[in-house]
Each structure stands twice: as C-alpha cells, then as structure tokens.
Amino acid sequence: MDDFLIYSGYLILLINLVLYSISFFRKEKANGFFVIYLAFAFLMQMSMELLYHLHYNNLFLVNVFIIGQMILLGLFYNSLIKILSQKIFIKSILSVGILIFCIQFLTNPNEFLKFNLFAITLTSLFCVIFGLLHFYNMLTEKKVYYYVTIAVIFFMLGSTVLYLIGNLTLTLSLEVKYFSWKLNAFLFLVYQLVILYEWKVSFSKKSLEN
Amino acid sequence: MNSNSIPEKELVAIILYISLFFIIVAVALIIFFYFSRKKIIQKELEKIELILRYQKEQLHAIIVTQEEERKRIAQDLHDDISSKLNIVSLNSHLLTAPNLTEAETAEITENIIALTTKALDNSRKIAHNLLPPVFEKFGLSAGIEELCEEFESSKSVKTYYKNEIDFDEKDIDRHLHVFRILQELMNNSIRHGKASEIWISFANKDGINTCDYIDNGVGFNCSNAENQKGLGMKNIDSRISFLQGTIEINSEINKGIVVNFTF
Numbered sequence: 406m407d408d409f410l411i412y413s414g415y416l417i418l419l420i421n422l423v424l425y426s427i428s429f430f431r432k433e434k435a436n437g438f439f440v441i442y443l444a445f446a447f448l449m450q451m452s453m454e455l456l457y458h459l460h461y462n463n464l465f466l467v468n469v470f471i472i473g474q475m476i477l478l479g480l481f482y483n484s485l486i487k488i489l490s491q492k493i494f495i496k497s498i499l500s501v502g503i504l505i506f507c508i509q510f511l512t513n514p515n516e517f518l519k520f521n522l523f524a525i526t527l528t529s530l531f532c533v534i535f536g537l538l539h540f541y542n543m544l545t546e547k548k549v550y551y552y553v554t555i556a557v558i559f560f561m562l563g564s565t566v567l568y569l570i571g572n573l574t575l576t577l578s579l580e581v582k583y584f585s586w587k588l589n590a591f592l593f594l595v596y597q598l599v600i601l602y603e604w605k606v607s608f609s610k611k612s613l614e615n
Numbered sequence: 616m617n618s619n620s621i622p623e624k625e626l627v628a629i630i631l632y633i634s635l636f637f638i639i640v641a642v643a644l645i646i647f648f649y650f651s652r653k654k655i656i657q658k659e660l661e662k663i664e665l666i667l668r669y670q671k672e673q674l675h676a677i678i679v680t681q682e683e684e685r686k687r688i689a690q691d692l693h694d695d696i697s698s699k700l701n702i703v704s705l706n707s708h709l710l711t712a713p714n715l716t717e718a719e720t721a722e723i724t725e726n727i728i729a730l731t732t733k734a735l736d737n738s739r740k741i742a743h744n745l746l747p748p749v750f751e752k753f754g755l756s757a758g759i760e761e762l763c764e765e766f767e768s769s770k771s772v773k774t775y776y777k778n779e780i781d782f783d784e785k786d787i788d789r790h791l792h793v794f795r796i797l798q799e800l801m802n803n804s805i806r807h808g809k810a811s812e813i814w815i816s817f818a819n820k821d822g823i824n825t826c827d828y829i830d831n832g833v834g835f836n837c838s839n840a841e842n843q844k845g846l847g848m849k850n851i852d853s854r855i856s857f858l859q860g861t862i863e864i865n866s867e868i869n870k871g872i873v874v875n876f877t878f
Contacts, residue, residue: 522629529636530636530639530640530643533640534643537643540651541650541651541654544654544655545654545658562640566633569633569636570629570633
C-alpha cells in the first residue's frame with residue numbers, strides 16, 4: 406500500500422515533467438523554471454530511491470532537495486512577478502535563505518547529514534510566502550498557475566508539519582511508525598495530481614491545438 | 616534507530632519549531648489579507664471613478680449638443696423669420712404714408728402677404744425640424760415614415776422601412792428617444808457614410824423591441840475607439856440608457872454599418 410502511494414506519486418511526477426516539457430517546447434507557454442523544478446524534483450526522488458535501495462544514507466539528499474526546491478520555486482515566482490519591488494523582495498529573501506544555509510553548513514556540516522528540522526521549516530516557510538505573494542498579485546489579474554500555487558502552499562504546510570513530528574514517531578509501534586510518512590507520500594501524490602490538473606486547465610488545449 | 620524515549624532536548628526543539636512555524640504562517644496570512652483588502656478596495660474605487668468619468672462625459676456631450684441646438688434655432692429664427700418680419704414691418708409703415716397710388720398700395724400689400732406666407736412657412740419648418748407634428752399626432756411609425764420620405768426626397772437616398780411592432784401611444788416619450796436616435800443615425804449615414812441606401816426594420820424578438828438599421832456607406836473601422844467617442848454617439852448612448860436598452864454597432868470599411876438596438 407505504501408509502495409503503491411509512493412510509486413504512483415513518482416509516476417504522476419514523471420507525467421507532469423513530460424507534459425510541461427512538451428508545453429515548454431511547443432510555444433514557450435509553460436514557464437521554464439517550473440519545468441526545471443519538476444525535472445529537479447524527479448531527479449532527486451529517483452536518486453533518493455536509488456540510494457535507499459543501495460542501503461546508503463540518503464538524508465543529505467533530502468536537504469539538497471528542499472534547498473533546491475526553495476531556490477527553484479523562488480526563481481519561478483520571481484519570473485512571474487512584474488512589480489520591481491516584489492521582485493527585489495523575493496530575491497532578497499532567497500539570498501538571505503541561501504546565506505543562512507551557508508552559515509549553517511560552515512558552522513555545523515553534520516546537520517546536513519541528519520534530519521535538519523531548521524532547514525525544512527525555513528524552506529517550506531519561504532515557499533509558502535512566495536505562494537501567498539503570487540496569490541496577492543493574482544487577485545485582480547487573470548489567474549495563472551493558480552492551482553499550482555494552491556498545491557504548493559497546501560503541500561508545503563502539510564508536509565512540513567509531518568516532517569516536524571516525524572521524529573516523534575520513532576517511539577510508536579511498528580505498524581503506525583511509518584504513518585506520517587505514508588501521509589506525506591499521499592500529500593505528495595495529491596500535490597502532483599493538482600499540478601497535473603493545472604496542466605490540463607492551462608496548457609492542454611493550446612498544446613493539442615498545435 | 617529505535618529508542619524508547621526521545622531526548623528532551625529534541626522534543627523541545629520539535630515543539631519550538633512547530634509553534635514558530637504556525638505563528639509565522641499565521642502572521643504571513645494576516646499580512647496577506649491586509650494587503651489583499653487594500654488592493655481590492657483600490658480596484659473598486661478605480662472602477663467607480665471610471666464610471667463617474669464616463670457619466671460626466673455623457674453629461675458634457677448633452678450640454679454641448681443643447682447649446683449647439685440653441686445656436687442653430689437662434690440662427691434659423693434670425694435668418695428666416697426675423698429678417699422677413701422686419702421687411703413686413705417696413706412695408707406696413709410705408710402703407711401708412713399719405714398719398715399712395717392704388718398700384719403702390721397693391722404692390723406693398725402683395726409684398727406683405729408674400730413675406731408673411733414665407734415667414735409662416737419657415738416657422739412651420741423650424742417647428743417641424745424641432746419636433747415633427749406627424750410624430751406627435753400619429754405616433755412613431757408615421758413619424759419615421761415621414762422622416763424616410765424627407766430623406767428620400769431631399770438627400771437622394773433610398774430608404775426601406777419595415778415595421779412589425781404595434782407602438783403603444785402611451786409610450787410617446789420613449790418613442791421620441793427612438794426617433795431621435797434614428798434621426799442621428801440617418802444624418803451620420805448621409806454626412807459621414809455617404810450612403811445611398813438605408814434599411815430600417817422594427818421587430819419584436821422574445822418580448823423585446825429591437826430595431827435594425829443598415830446602410831451601405833463607407834462604414835468605419837469598428838476597432839478604432841476614436842470613432843465611438845463622437846458627440847452624436849455619446850448622445851445616442853445617453854438615449855439608449857434612458858430607454859434601458861442595449862445597442863450594438865458593427866461596421867467594416869466600405870461595407871456600411873449595421874446597428875441593432877433594443878428598447
């Protein structure tokens with residue numbers, strides 16, 4: 406059951422990557438950064454899966470993934486924004502975030518090999534802020550990437566809470582131990598499905614017309 | 616990795632992170648709502664301002680047209696009637712002069728009669744231009760028929776008028792607006808469109824009175840917003856809003872114009 410959830414999540418992610426790349430190459434309709442983000446996510450998930458099967462510790466990849474996610478989503482929303490002050494706001498938040506992580510990496514490199522709660526919280530927080538900024542801009546204009554932003558905010562909030570309490574489940578019994586991770590896989594699946602829905606709503610008609 | 620108890624430090628860290636996370640998300644949401652509200656209110660204000668500006672322009676157009684009408688009436692009265700009455704008065708004074716011959720008296724009286732007849736004609740014409748008596752007495756359909764005949768005879772256009780609606784005499788005020796709209800449209804067709812044929816038809820579609828007006832003039836570029844802002848068009852818009860109807864204008868260069876309005 407858990408494997409089904411996880412693997413179907415990967416599958417939908419792959420489908421999304423393919424569909425958005427097609428839209429990107431057809432008429433530059435899909436945003437480039439978003440395609441890069443999907444490719445990056447897929448790559449990370451596959452490498453994490455690979456390392457898991459090879460019985461290596463893949464926790465540092467998780468940290469790479471969430472930091473890369475924050476950067477790519479930041480750049481994605483930055484490209485969607487037209488007001489200069491907001492662009493500066495996003496870029497400054499991104500630079501502050503990267504700076505904080507550099508400092509943390511320099512002072513305490515071991516954190517990156519563990520479950521880094523601080524990194525998870527901070528990156529998800531930034532992603533949520535970017536999403537809210539995008540929503541604010543979309544209030545009076547035509548909605549673009551509306552469902553994607555909903556999905557990002559929803560997924561970031563949900564999975565962050567799950568990650569944060571992840572360490573608490575260590576003492577639970579075997580059956581329910583992986584409960585929060587199952588929930589996380591389910592959230593990830595929902596996340597990818599909403600991104601798929603966004604593709605269908607925004608890009609499918611134009612792609613198929615060509 | 617199984618431990619029976621989690622070190623207190625980690626537990627405290629987790630609790631701290633969770634609460635901090637939620638607090639910051641709550642703060643972010645509150646800031647989001649605050650700015651959103653401001654933005655929405657600003658957009659509403661802009662919309663209202665736009666409506667007000669448009670109404671002001673309409674009002675301005677009406678006032679300007681009114682002043683032009685007054686100038687025209689004043690000129691008509693002065694040229695056609697005032698001058699003639701002046702001469703009539705002069706001639707009447709001449710009549711009071713002593714020692715006039717029969718022939719002179721007859722000539723002067725003839726002049727007076729001719730001038731007063733002409734003055735009467737002109738005043739009738741001015742009154743008719745302002746508000747045709749046919750329209751007042753016999754309703755919209757007869758008024759438009761007469762309008763079409765006038766245009767056919769004086770301005771050499773061919774008009775085709777078809778009416779399927781039985782106009783209620785009580786709505787004469789609303790029909791006056793329709794009459795004026797058609798007057799304006801026909802004047803435009805002649806002056807700007809250089810049309811030679813005009814079709815006017817009234818029909819009742821689904822309980823709504825509609826009028827279709829088509830001409831074969833040079834038309835105008837529909838997408839050019841400049842053409843829509845003329846004085847005449849603004850007045851037509853005002854009248855349509857009085858009638859609480861709708862208007863739709865389609866035109867292409869050299870293909871004439873098609874106007875549909877409901878009332």
